[in-house]
Amino acid sequence: MSEKLARLKEIIGEVSDLGHAASVLSWDQQVYMPAGGAEARGQQLATLGKIAQEKFIADEVGELLEDLKKEFPDPETDEGAMIRVSARDYDKARRVPTSFVVEQALASTQAIGDWVRAKSQSDFSIFRPALEKNVELVKQYVSFFPPADHPYDTLLGDYESGMKTADVQEIFGALRPKQVKLIKAISEKKQVKDSFLQKKYNEKKVWDFSEKIVSKFGYDFTRGRQDKAPHPFETTFSVNDVRITNRFEKDQPLATLFSAMHECGHALYELGVNPAYERTSLASGTSLAVHESQSRMWENLVGRSLPFWEHFYPELKKTFSSQLEGVSAKTFYKAANKVEPSFIRVNADEATYNLHIMLRLEIEIGLVEGSIEVKDLPEIWNAKMRDYLGITPPNDALGVLQDIHWSYGSIGYFSTYALGNIISAQIWERVNKDIRDLDEQIRKGQFGELREWLRVNIHQFGHKYDPQDLMQRVVGSKIDSSAYVRYLTKKYGDIYEL
Amino acid sequence: MSEKLARLKEIIGEVSDLGHAASVLSWDQQVYMPAGGAEARGQQLATLGKIAQEKFIADEVGELLEDLKKEFPDPETDEGAMIRVSARDYDKARRVPTSFVVEQALASTQAIGDWVRAKSQSDFSIFRPALEKNVELVKQYVSFFPPADHPYDTLLGDYESGMKTADVQEIFGALRPKQVKLIKAISEKKQVKDSFLQKKYNEKKVWDFSEKIVSKFGYDFTRGRQDKAPHPFETTFSVNDVRITNRFEKDQPLATLFSAMHECGHALYELGVNPAYERTSLASGTSLAVHESQSRMWENLVGRSLPFWEHFYPELKKTFSSQLEGVSAKTFYKAANKVEPSFIRVNADEATYNLHIMLRLEIEIGLVEGSIEVKDLPEIWNAKMRDYLGITPPNDALGVLQDIHWSYGSIGYFSTYALGNIISAQIWERVNKDIRDLDEQIRKGQFGELREWLRVNIHQFGHKYDPQDLMQRVVGSKIDSSAYVRYLTKKYGDIYEL
Numbered sequence: 001m002s003e004k005l006a007r008l009k010e011i012i013g014e015v016s017d018l019g020h021a022a023s024v025l026s027w028d029q030q031v032y033m034p035a036g037g038a039e040a041r042g043q044q045l046a047t048l049g050k051i052a053q054e055k056f057i058a059d060e061v062g063e064l065l066e067d068l069k070k071e072f073p074d075p076e077t078d079e080g081a082m083i084r085v086s087a088r089d090y091d092k093a094r095r096v097p098t099s100f101v102v103e104q105a106l107a108s109t110q111a112i113g114d115w116v117r118a119k120s121q122s123d124f125s126i127f128r129p130a131l132e133k134n135v136e137l138v139k140q141y142v143s144f145f146p147p148a149d150h151p152y153d154t155l156l157g158d159y160e161s162g163m164k165t166a167d168v169q170e171i172f173g174a175l176r177p178k179q180v181k182l183i184k185a186i187s188e189k190k191q192v193k194d195s196f197l198q199k200k201y202n203e204k205k206v207w208d209f210s211e212k213i214v215s216k217f218g219y220d221f222t223r224g225r226q227d228k229a230p231h232p233f234e235t236t237f238s239v240n241d242v243r244i245t246n247r248f249e250k251d252q253p254l255a256t257l258f259s260a261m262h263e264c265g266h267a268l269y270e271l272g273v274n275p276a277y278e279r280t281s282l283a284s285g286t287s288l289a290v291h292e293s294q295s296r297m298w299e300n301l302v303g304r305s306l307p308f309w310e311h312f313y314p315e316l317k318k319t320f321s322s323q324l325e326g327v328s329a330k331t332f333y334k335a336a337n338k339v340e341p342s343f344i345r346v347n348a349d350e351a352t353y354n355l356h357i358m359l360r361l362e363i364e365i366g367l368v369e370g371s372i373e374v375k376d377l378p379e380i381w382n383a384k385m386r387d388y389l390g391i392t393p394p395n396d397a398l399g400v401l402q403d404i405h406w407s408y409g410s411i412g413y414f415s416t417y418a419l420g421n422i423i424s425a426q427i428w429e430r431v432n433k434d435i436r437d438l439d440e441q442i443r444k445g446q447f448g449e450l451r452e453w454l455r456v457n458i459h460q461f462g463h464k465y466d467p468q469d470l471m472q473r474v475v476g477s478k479i480d481s482s483a484y485v486r487y488l489t490k491k492y493g494d495i496y497e498l
Numbered sequence: 499m500s501e502k503l504a505r506l507k508e509i510i511g512e513v514s515d516l517g518h519a520a521s522v523l524s525w526d527q528q529v530y531m532p533a534g535g536a537e538a539r540g541q542q543l544a545t546l547g548k549i550a551q552e553k554f555i556a557d558e559v560g561e562l563l564e565d566l567k568k569e570f571p572d573p574e575t576d577e578g579a580m581i582r583v584s585a586r587d588y589d590k591a592r593r594v595p596t597s598f599v600v601e602q603a604l605a606s607t608q609a610i611g612d613w614v615r616a617k618s619q620s621d622f623s624i625f626r627p628a629l630e631k632n633v634e635l636v637k638q639y640v641s642f643f644p645p646a647d648h649p650y651d652t653l654l655g656d657y658e659s660g661m662k663t664a665d666v667q668e669i670f671g672a673l674r675p676k677q678v679k680l681i682k683a684i685s686e687k688k689q690v691k692d693s694f695l696q697k698k699y700n701e702k703k704v705w706d707f708s709e710k711i712v713s714k715f716g717y718d719f720t721r722g723r724q725d726k727a728p729h730p731f732e733t734t735f736s737v738n739d740v741r742i743t744n745r746f747e748k749d750q751p752l753a754t755l756f757s758a759m760h761e762c763g764h765a766l767y768e769l770g771v772n773p774a775y776e777r778t779s780l781a782s783g784t785s786l787a788v789h790e791s792q793s794r795m796w797e798n799l800v801g802r803s804l805p806f807w808e809h810f811y812p813e814l815k816k817t818f819s820s821q822l823e824g825v826s827a828k829t830f831y832k833a834a835n836k837v838e839p840s841f842i843r844v845n846a847d848e849a850t851y852n853l854h855i856m857l858r859l860e861i862e863i864g865l866v867e868g869s870i871e872v873k874d875l876p877e878i879w880n881a882k883m884r885d886y887l888g889i890t891p892p893n894d895a896l897g898v899l900q901d902i903h904w905s906y907g908s909i910g911y912f913s914t915y916a917l918g919n920i921i922s923a924q925i926w927e928r929v930n931k932d933i934r935d936l937d938e939q940i941r942k943g944q945f946g947e948l949r950e951w952l953r954v955n956i957h958q959f960g961h962k963y964d965p966q967d968l969m970q971r972v973v974g975s976k977i978d979s980s981a982y983v984r985y986l987t988k989k990y991g992d993i994y995e996l
Contacts, residue, residue: 014549017545017546018545020538020542021519021523021542021546024526024542034722034741037735037736039736041736043777044519047512047515048516051512221532222532223535225530238538240535241539278538
């Protein structure tokens with residue numbers, strides 16, 4: 001190995017170690033840390049972040065990258081890809097002044113506090129000044145980069161390398177009328193029964209069942225674990241230590257099962273990355289949208305399918321015999337797929353979910369362009385909700401204040417959720433061509449071939465290919481919503497007899 | 499504040515953050531980490547340690563310390579103490595070459611593995627080569643420092659700043675014949691009853707009871723928590739996040755209670771340090787022996803006292819009514835203080851414990867001097883056990899292989915355990931002069947005044963005073979075993995009617 005490559009790997013390896021250490025600290029912060037630990041933990045995370053940043057943006061790294069680009073010009077090789085991705089990250093990190101990073105971190109700490117208060121009082125005016133500041137900072141962030149076709153491109157590109165605002169608008173534009181039409185058709189049909197989901201379920205039994213499911217998916221508890229946290233998430237400490245969190249809410253007892261499947265989908269991606277990429281820029285999934293495609297696939301295309309419940313329902317029914325008395329697998333399956341326009345994105349069903357995202361994307365673009373002002377957000381939000389979903393949030397907590405993302409200055413992120421859905425259906429059609437009896441395997445509780453297919457075709461590559469390139473390799477086309485429309489149409493056609 | 503002091507504090511603060519981050523990673527490693535995480539975790543900890551070391555031994559730190567020593571010459575001020583302690587640590591860190599630190603770390607990783615195998619097969623010869631290497635490295639370590647009165651001084655001084663081998667030998671020399679005599683006297687008396695401790699106790703109930711006790715001691719679960727781990731320990735992430743671990747073993751069900759009290763004693767020390775010392779060299783207790791005095795005080799002088807059980811026993815008996823049927827508080831108290839020479843140090847009672855330590859100290863000194871060879875250790879060990887405790891280990895696992903310390907190259911540490919016992923009795927006599935009705939308070943389950951006394955007189959100072967100076971301030975004399983002898987004589991005189 002070239003001496004320069006070895007030196008670069010050493011530095012990037014240390015930066016990666018610092019990042020993983022920070023992940024452990026954040027995980028603990030959300031999972032086990034006693035309240036008293038908060039202040040010092042913030043300081044510790046800031047120090048780890050600062051040192052990692054200092055190490056990464058050092059002149060030496062830039063010089064190594066310049067030399068190595070010449071030495072390894074082929075991006076199809078692991079070394080070439082590693083250098084390409086590191087160089088892109090380096091360029092970004094060098095463009096943003098440390099003083100700005102600190103200012104943004106402080107503003108976001110303030111804004112998160114304001115958002116929590118605003119949400120609890122359902123009063124947008126409490127959050128407004130902090131959000132205005134965050135939007136200003138985001139505009140300033142964009143100004144550090146060369147002009148793009150659209151200022152929002154820079155923000156989006158941080159999450160989906162190579163994607164442009166116009167691309168997403170085109171994808172969403174094609175999908176929106178079809179989803180709106182589908183929802184309308186469903187709303188004219190008889191609603192499915194789900195009263196049995198409103199009963200009392202024992203938390204520990206639900207939790208254990210969730211672990212039974214993800215174990216069958218292939219989530220290996222010697223390389224991961226599931227802990228309780230206020231919000232479900234997946235976090236990676238190394239290719240052999242990928243953890244998930246989950247929660248239990250009395251009024252949505254079975255959400256715990258779907259959250260486990262969702263986070264397991266993220267985890268399987270991380271666990272499947274080529275171990276040789278450890279401590280390099282290629283470890284971890286390639287983009288948020290592709291990551292979300294994996295979580296949504298296991299949660300929805302697998303976990304909300306009829307074959308899945310044909311396998312798991314008998315055991316579920318045995319576990320919750322009184323709650324599920326007289327309920328058939330088919331009835332349960334329909335309930336798990338109930339469509340109903342609702343205010344809260346994270347609880348939305350598959351048919352309505354993407355519309356929640358489109359609404360946010362339009363608002364974000366407007367804020368960045370300057371065509372929408374923060375002060376008008378509650379009104380704009382509610383108007384769009386009426387437009388897309390036919391319902392009006394009764395207050396800001398159930399409307400514009402519901403998500404935390406804008407409080408930590410994260411603008412450009414939301415569309416990856418919908419792109420993930422879209423991608424999951426594209427991959428699913430492709431998988432089903434290679435594994436002809438996939439439904440039958442799922443019906444038998446066999447997930448090994450599916451998981452292995454995903455590992456070989458997607459997971460192992462980690463960050464090697466940009467999302468659109470990966471899609472081209474895997475499904476032979478770029479991101480496109482037609483498979484998703486076919487999937488929704490067929491699924492809800494059956495359930496609602498459209 | 500002086501600009502130079504601010505700069506020093508900034509650097510030391512970051513070094514402290516890295517250390518605390520490493521503590522979180524180690525805690526997770528022992529408490530929650532899935533097996534797969536081990537390799538990467540070792541790498542992450544190595545990186546954190548390396549970066550902390552690099553930051554701390556930078557020339558800039560040395561220059562700042564030199565200037566600041568002149569600016570803040572008074573060690574009675576916080577600044578003066580901070581600079582004195584940092585300068586001492588700096589001098590030590592600079593003397594030991596990084597290459598040696600790496601060599602020692604690698605040797606210890608190897609040795610721990612060998613020790614585990616040797617212990618499981620009860621075969622010292624498996625461990626011997628690694629231990630010989632460790633002893634060599636320890637001698638080399640000593641050679642980096644200026645010659646002391648005795649080569650062991652350098653090792654001891656790492657744990658007990660200012661203490662010399664001759665001091666410890668003098669203290670132990672005075673104590674040993676008295677403890678040996680006491681054990682002999684006890685062995686001639688009728689043994690206490692404790693068959694009720696060999697019954698089956700419910701793990702969760704014991705665990706909950708342990709948390710009830712430490713809560714009453716004042717361990718604040720908003721600033722700490724107790725988790726399950728293979729070995730009980732205390733670990734500090736900040737002055738407001740100090741955690742303990744514990745375990746449950748079927749054959750010693752109530753050991754969980756005493757371990758909780760022990761670790762709680764360590765934790766209360768850390769929780770009581772002046773918050774202004776956070777992220778400086780003064781945060782954390784001053785030495786291992788003083789730390790151990792706090793854990794042993796809460797475990798033994800409080801937790802194995804009659805007043806303590808007069809308070810807690812009724813509730814314990816209610817919790818374990820069948821196991822403790824017909825057992826009085828006094829009988830239970832006696833059982834909790836049963837004296838019986840035994841092979842394993844960590845299970846030893848108060849009367850025999852120190853002899854286990856003295857044996858180890860003599861062996862360590864011999865190894866460092868060269869008067870004892872590693873190959874002869876099993877024989878020497880067993881001979882000393884016969885001499886001091888009148889029993890002969892049937893195999894190496896119950897003898898020379900029982901402790902992990904030597905496998906990670908830690909020589910110089912053991913005597914702090916016995917010193918902790920000795921110090922705890924000195925402090926206890928002093929406390930009882932200030933709190934005349936302490937027994938009565940304990941009998942009522944009131945621990946606030948005791949805890950506050952310890953906080954004000956010991957805990958708050960953190961690392962400000964060296965152990966012997968602290969003792970001079972608190973009890974008016976240096977470390978001396980006479981209080982401990984008085985304590986043991988009175989306690990066992992009552993229990994065994996000597």
